[in-house]
Structure formats: structure tokens, C-alpha cells
Amino acid sequence: xxxxxxxxxxxxxxxxxxxxxxxxxxxxxxxxxxxxxxxxxxxxxxxxxxxxxxxxxxxxxxxxxxxxxxxxxxxxxxxxxxxxxxxxxxxxxxxxxxxxxxxxxxxxxxxxxxx
Amino acid sequence: xxxxxxxxxxxxxxxxxxxxxxxxxxxxxxxxxxxxxxxxxxxxxxxxxxxxxxxxxxxxxxxxxxxxxxxxxxxxxxxxxxxxxxxxxxxxxxxxxxxxxxxxxxxxxxxxxxx
Numbered sequence: 001x002x003x004x005x006x007x008x009x010x011x012x013x014x015x016x017x018x019x020x021x022x023x024x025x026x027x028x029x030x031x032x033x034x035x036x037x038x039x040x041x042x043x044x045x046x047x048x049x050x051x052x053x054x055x056x057x058x059x060x061x062x063x064x065x066x067x068x069x070x071x072x073x074x075x076x077x078x079x080x081x082x083x084x085x086x087x088x089x090x091x092x093x094x095x096x097x098x099x100x101x102x103x104x105x106x107x108x109x110x111x112x113x114x115x
Numbered sequence: 116x117x118x119x120x121x122x123x124x125x126x127x128x129x130x131x132x133x134x135x136x137x138x139x140x141x142x143x144x145x146x147x148x149x150x151x152x153x154x155x156x157x158x159x160x161x162x163x164x165x166x167x168x169x170x171x172x173x174x175x176x177x178x179x180x181x182x183x184x185x186x187x188x189x190x191x192x193x194x195x196x197x198x199x200x201x202x203x204x205x206x207x208x209x210x211x212x213x214x215x216x217x218x219x220x221x222x223x224x225x226x227x228x229x230x
Contacts, residue, residue, distance in 0.1 A: 012148075018220075018222060019222065020144055024144070025139075029131065030139075036124065089225075092218065092222075098214070099214040100211060103134050103211050104134030
């Protein structure tokens with residue numbers, strides 16, 4: 001890994017920090033990824049995000065809503081139905097998800113080759 | 116966000132899950148990013164990864180070493196010096212860091228515009 005100019009690197013590091021501050025952590029990207037197929041209800045998101053508790057999912061959805069990635073819609077028929085969907089702003093994460101998916105596939109192939 | 120074919124999406128979701136399993140969480144990418152400038156000692160990494168405790172950093176470095184992203188070198192002069200550097204395998208994260216940095220810069224501009 002070639003050593004980069006410090007100023008260039010510091011600004012890149014800050015930008016990476018900013019990104020990870022908003023979408024880092026164990027669950028955020030996984031919850032967003034689960035909604036990329038289309039809108040879902042709470043328990044549908046929980047089922048796809050294997051291992052997440054209801055309390056943690058509820059907090060993650062609140063933060064994602066506050067940061068403008070997720071829209072919460074309450075359908076007032078009986079029984080009331082609450083649905084979550086991605087906002088247009090979440091589309092800006094497209095390249096990042098692509099890079100994550102490509103790296104994940106590459107990493108999985110590497111692990112398989114090493115077995 | 117157009118609804119994608121479920122099989123294509125499931126395999127992408129699994130790949131994203133695999134990636135986040137290895138490099139997700141609050142600190143991994145930030146610790147790797149801090150080493151992209153070149154090798155560093157423990158306290159140098161801790162200083163750049165603002166907010167990380169010594170105990171957490173020590174665990175993260177052990178996991179990153181185990182997963183093949185970081186190499187630990189012990190220089191046996193007196194006093195002993197321990198240095199960490201990225202492996203060639205960590206280079207495969209280049210596109211991901213680029214996508215993260217670009218998104219972080221875009222997000223920061225959006226936040227500034229909204230103030």
C-alpha cells in the first residue's frame with residue numbers, strides 16, 4: 001500500500017469517518033439492504049436481518065428515518081399497518097452497496113478456495 | 116427504488132451480509148482506514164481512531180489480523196516496538212473505501228446545504 005500525501009488522506013479519512021458515523025455500526029447497512037427489494041413491515045425486516053432484536057431494530061429504524069434514509073407509513077385501516085420504505089436519498093448508497101456486494105462475493109470465493 | 120428479482124437480490128443481500136460480517140461494526144473500517152497511510156504503532160492508531168478504547172482496539176486488531184487484513188510486526192530492539200500494517204489483501208477494500216469516501220463527501224455537502 002503506497003504511502004499517500006497526508007492532507008489528501010486526512011480529508012479522505014474524515015469523509016470515511018462521516019460516512020461510517022451515519023451508516024456504520026452492525027445493523028444500519030443490513031436494514032437498508034433489506035429494504036432495497038421494496039417496502040416491508042417491521043417483522044418482515046426483522047426476519048431478513050437475521051439476529052437483530054425488536055428493540056435494536058426499532059432504534060435503527062428511528063435513526064434511519066431521522067437521517068432521511070427510511071420513510072415510515074402508517075396505514076390507518078383496521079388493524080393498523082406500519083410499513084417502511086427507502087427514500088430517494090437512500091439511492092445515493094447504490095455504489096456503496098455495489099462495492100460491498102462485489103467485495104463480499106470476492107471474499108466468499110477466497111474463503112472457499114482456502115478450504 | 117425499482118423492485119428487483121428476489122433471487123438476484125437475495126444473493127446480493129447475502130454477499131453484503133458476508134462483507135458486513137467481516138468488516139462491519141463500529142471500528143473495523145476506521146482502523147483499516149487509519150493504516151492506509153502506512154504502518155502505525157498501537158497508540159498512533161488509537162489517536163487517529165477518535166473514541167476507541169485500548170481494549171476495543173486490541174480486539175479489533177486481533178480480528179483484523181486473524182482475517183488477514185493486518186500484519187503485526189514486533190521489532191525486538193530495546194524497547195520492543197510493535198507495528199501494524201495492512202496486508203495486500205486489505206488492498207481489495209480499495210473500491211469500498213472509495214465509495215465510502217465519495218458518499219461521505221456527498222453527505223457532508225448535503226448537510227451543509229441544509230443548514
